[in-house]
Amino acid sequence: MFTERTSVGLDVHARSVAGAAIDGVTGELFQKKLPPGNDRILDWVRTLPGPVAVVYEAGPTGFGLHRALTAAGMRSVVAAPSKLQRPSGDRVKTDARDAVHLARLLRLDEVTPVSVPTADQEAARDLVRAREDCRGDLMRARHRLSKLLLRHGIVYDDGQAWTNKHDRWLLQQHLAGAAAQAAFDAEYETVLQVKARRDRLDRAIEGLAADSEFTPLVRRLGCLRGVSTLTGFALAVEIGDWTRFTGNSIGSFVGLVPSEFSSGQSRTQGPITKTGNGHARRLLVEAAWHHRPRYHVGAVMQGRWEQASAAARARGDLGNRRLHERWVRFLERRKRPTIANIAIARELAGWCWSLAVMDD
Template sequence: MDEVCPVTVPSIEQEAARDLVRSREDCRGDLMRAWHRLSKLLLRHRIVYYGGNAWTGVHDGWLCRQRLESPAAQLALESDYETVQAVTLRRHRLDVAIAELAADSRYTPIVRRLGCLRGISTLTAFGLAVEIGDWTRFTGASIGPFVGLVPSENSSGQSRHQGPITKTGNSHARRLLVEAAWHHQRPYRIGKTMLDRWQLASPIAQARGDAGNRRLHRQWMKFIARKKRHPVANVAIARELAGWCWSLATLDDVGDLGDRPMTG
């Protein structure tokens, strides 16, 4: 009894979209490694950038002006720089392809509703949509365990001990939620980016997204007041964020605004 759980067999279209999202994630990792190699090469030659944020247009101009005394070292520098440029262009092509699919595909309604939450860009929303697939399989309480954001437990008799999160389930969706959760630490202000996303969603989705944004920021403030370690607090926020994402993904745009349970 209750030991067999229903699953959804992904369609060819969903598998293709998932491959695209994961290819972009692999590209992200490749770019970070390329950045690391280039910056550490310069650091070994005692060349440090002090002009502000790295990997911007200004930083790129600074990189182009660097010259090393050894011809071999200069060749290595140029090779690492070309790798950064090539991977950056590859990432851009993938971003464009994902944006086109997110704007005109079966995932478009979910992407637009998820975009009502802070930290959920088009890329993140599309990634969650294709990784989760059929959101109706879950509830606000079961979506967290599916992505491995619940504490592990080792209990015996009257003793109950909770450990780190399980990290079971879909690791790609978990990473997206954890990264998005950090955005809710900052004070909540409705800026132009959020307003532009809201314009693409229904008023009901906008209201639910606004409620979620306010709730998640309040939860962050409570954790900070309790001096909770930020990584631990952020995982808890990500777990609740998963519930809000489920709420929006399964939202009936013509329904009412009655409260739904977010997480267990």
């Protein structure tokens, strides 16, 4: 239940903040246009009749305001924007009206909060997302280079691309004309620079995964096939508090459950919702493909198992066998591999959850 006297809604933007406060005793509404800055927001909130509870939407401004309000002794709620209720007939949207709407929802306890990470967890998440951005940059840089060569009729057909052998082949290429060669050199240099940046980020993530608060969790997740150190660390920091979920609900959080349109006796399921954390969803989908080949414990898996507890190893082995058997049944039923893989990824999320909430 809402117990504070005043509920405050903040519509926070990069260069302005719209504030609205409702006094639960007098019913008075306070509104103010504030400049950005946590100190200025705190100064205004302190002038309101206390005790005070504050809500604002999660967004690009981060969680610094939440930490400042909490440190000042105020209850702060960071709302999930996709879960906010709004009347269907409300056709006027302004910052001031949004702030009032947030304040009213908070007083009614109709706000769905997000899980707020600690400063260290948020920094680790930023590192993982920087690596994800770098991965995308590298893919685009490689595509640009290969398509430049293709336009000049040069195609690599001596094995897998982007290996050391392919790199030696690239160094031997010389395009006709100074302009074409300059373009090739620029694209190739970009590939090398982005690859070097990705490798630096990989080393930083591996260092954190080996010695941080996430280390036990990463080692337990590594007992599953397809979940390397980088994948396990990314899942750990992206999902954060695993105890918020169950083995069934975590698939919904990462958007791996089918959409549904049902009414009366009609029930129609569509493609997956793709809601929630897209980075975690991509990692799970990629990891699910590793469960299609025949299951055996190789040297890499054995090495990861040696770092985990006996209970985690047993749980991981059980999950690996179960997921491979699911793949076999899907193939026997002639299911499309892409559809089958989504189902495997959804179940894999549940196995990751069971390892994450396990006590060491």
